[in-house]
Amino acid sequence: MTLPVAVDAMGGDDAPGVVVEGALEAVREGLDVVLVGRRDAIVAAGGESLDIIEASEVIEMSEEPSRAVRTKRDSSISLAVNAVRDGAASAIVSAGNTGAVAAAALLRLRRLPGVARPAIATAFPVPGGRTARVLLDSGAMADCNAQWLHQFARLGSAYSRIRFGVAAPCVGLLSIGEEPEKGNLLVKETHKLLAADDEIDFFGNIEGRDVLDGPVDVVVTDGFTGNVLLKSLEGTASFFVRLILERLSEGGPAGAEALRLLAPLADELSPDNVGGAMLLGVRGVCVIAHGSSSSTAVTNAIRVAHHMVEADLLGELAAVSLPSGDQLSPEPERPAGTTA
Template sequence: MPNGNLGAGLMTLPVAVDAMGGDDAPIAVVEGALEAVREGLDVVLVGRRDAIAAVGGESLPMIEAADVIEMSEEPSRAVRTKKDSSISRAVNAVRDGEASAMVSAGNTGAVAAAALLRLRRLPGVARPAIATAFPVPGGRTARVLLDSGAMADCSAQWLHQFARLGSAYSRIRFGVAAPRVGLLSIGEEPEKGNMLVKETHQLLAADDEIDFYGNVEGGDLLDGPVDVVVTDGFTGNVLLKSLEGTASFFVRLILERLAEGGEAGAEALRLLAPLADEMSADNIGGAMLLGVRGVCVIAHGSSSPKAITSAIRSAHRMVEADLLGELAAVSLPSPPADHR
């Protein structure tokens, strides 16, 4: 197992930012990157030079990439066929020592596939997982959900590894000394859940290297007793998008009602504004692909410039914290038999 020097020497390198990824790319990405530079962070944009220059990014360092992987494309095929895509070039920059980390708001599956193909896995890791953090009101520590989309089909052994990786990530990124880990299920009782959940529960309950709380339900993610929630990528992604959709619906509904409330509505809106900012995903800094040999931040497809800046800031911080070295030092349970 490599020691904590796996990520050493990278802090002086820029973060490679996929300028072509996202619903509002390249303008939102370029604006976010420019703000990051104003904060003193090093950035290199990856994408089409003319498109980047057209939205004010000509002053930033660039790595040219002719192709763009669209959101609708099948990730693995797109990564194989579009070798000159902005996602692939950004990952290559990390692999080749041209960048310390990469950020993309593009096709999530393509980012995961490119990172797995080109960066490879950390020693002992069977499969990577996407760790998504959720802001919690009241100054409490953000919650971490993994996997939120990298691996739709999982084994209990993979989820066991996710629990250890997620626990380490919560400690490294959010400073939680002893993160409590919960297993997502349909009930808190150990016998609740499908076969995957029941088998995983047994593995986690017997693991003395994590603080396993037990089963948790979907409602516990934002206001529950744990710091890390573990599940397979299919379930995690459904939960993530359900929460996003529900939050968006109620925010829109509340704003409509407040707009009809005259001065009282305006005052209520003023009081709610700080809470809205506290809970904004723009501040969280994107999701992290854990288990590959590189710091890879996956931002939401609808990321605003503020969200892009936060993602770049998060990437820098994880390089400075030597995330890779810390994860490589985590004792992982033995991978399943099909691990290569």
Template structure:
């Protein structure tokens, strides 16, 4: 990228709080991250949202018509609404007018639009959504994928997830040699269903990743692993459960710590510590998941995203662009031929 600013296309109409919170997060990203923003959606609604910010920068608005609603079947919605905001945003990347897309709208529609408009990277059979989780070790996250793009998987899909996750972990999260684990019901290599058994062997034989074995559910947040792979069904359940646990923990802290005089005094003293706890536990701090494996940078945010989450999603997109994640993943598959026997 050199000194060129990353240009991020934002689906301004996607999400429960669009366009107001989306616009607010985009404005903050423009000011603090120095990225160029393209707000995609209904111009009138976007302009009304921008008007609420007295010190806003002039952001470019790209007109779109309609949005794929959460209750719509993704492909049907995309075909019915060719000028929907998510379609227009993906087209901006395809036409090289933007470097990345961020959407908090219908996740299935975002994935489908990315595949239809951008296509898969060469050598990748199935894209995967990677989500960053906190661990017991401060400053050491774990990347889990897939967390929802592929309900059913073949072993070589998970092997590709491990490769893509290792690239992302190394170049964006700054981990020199990411340790990869396979989510399973036991640590022993003989444990698990057929998918787990066959995937274990593929990961063990792959010289381009550092596979250290099976990871049980209790190991996910231990900090022992940098990348954990699983199918999208299990990963999505894990993601939603982890988000709920984080919210419960934060609510308990809010309710219990201020109780009584000592609690009120202690809460005031511990305020900086509590802020750091929130940053480690709150899923909003991570912004969303990166759709790895498509020929463009695409961040899929939470449907409930508010301004801080949108800001962090844009930050993720910028980091992926700046660190050339697409090019680095593609280079892995130029060097590493796929194992065709696994594709039957």
């Protein structure tokens, strides 16, 4: 019997309402869920029929992640992670403070054997029935070295195979030019490592314009650059969608018809349908949803968590042969604490 997914009921801009709504839909589909948070707030939002792990504290979006995780031991994020650690849940879903989720998972679940640093893998929806593209790191580790990025390429390739069924994922390294000599010192050193790795399909450097419509399945970069890229894409997409809607709404019947035709594309590109980002490299399935997640996004995140448990994501990642020299670091288990 599959253990339930522990869902942080207090995480997100519209929690606990949309979280409860999304969890209820998941339960109606036959998925096992346990909500973690303040019982009175969950019940008030309509979640009285759901299993609840009561938490008295909430880590706010504005709090410093590592400090909050260590001081708020009874927070919904901490107790959701503890549920997985203690064998009471199979996975974690949270739309709360990204850095706090990563810090709690790293502190309490620890890393998979051989993993130097975890990474957040974000999937981009791609129109036309094409396989979603994976970007990592998108916010877990702001400062990286070439060996960590090399591991990210291995982990991202495995994740693309397991989640999206890509037989031989093509990996691109984000840079300021396609030529191997382009980029900063980190990119140049990483390029050498990836080019010499026969176990991944390395395309080479790609530029920012290639992320959404380029030839690769997996995009590798450090957490600072990845997070800036991710939010830039989100902001650009939001701006142009709003602009198009405004113009078409002024176009009378022709505009209304155009809106009708564009509606399926908008649904196809909606990040709500992706199901959240995945924290790769820790000893637990951990899905990090966007802070502005809708109930649909929460339901999809729970679906993804169940799917990854059933597909034995952790077992598959643990079986990935990591590059030589990328051993566990003696440094403290401390994520960068950036937010996505």
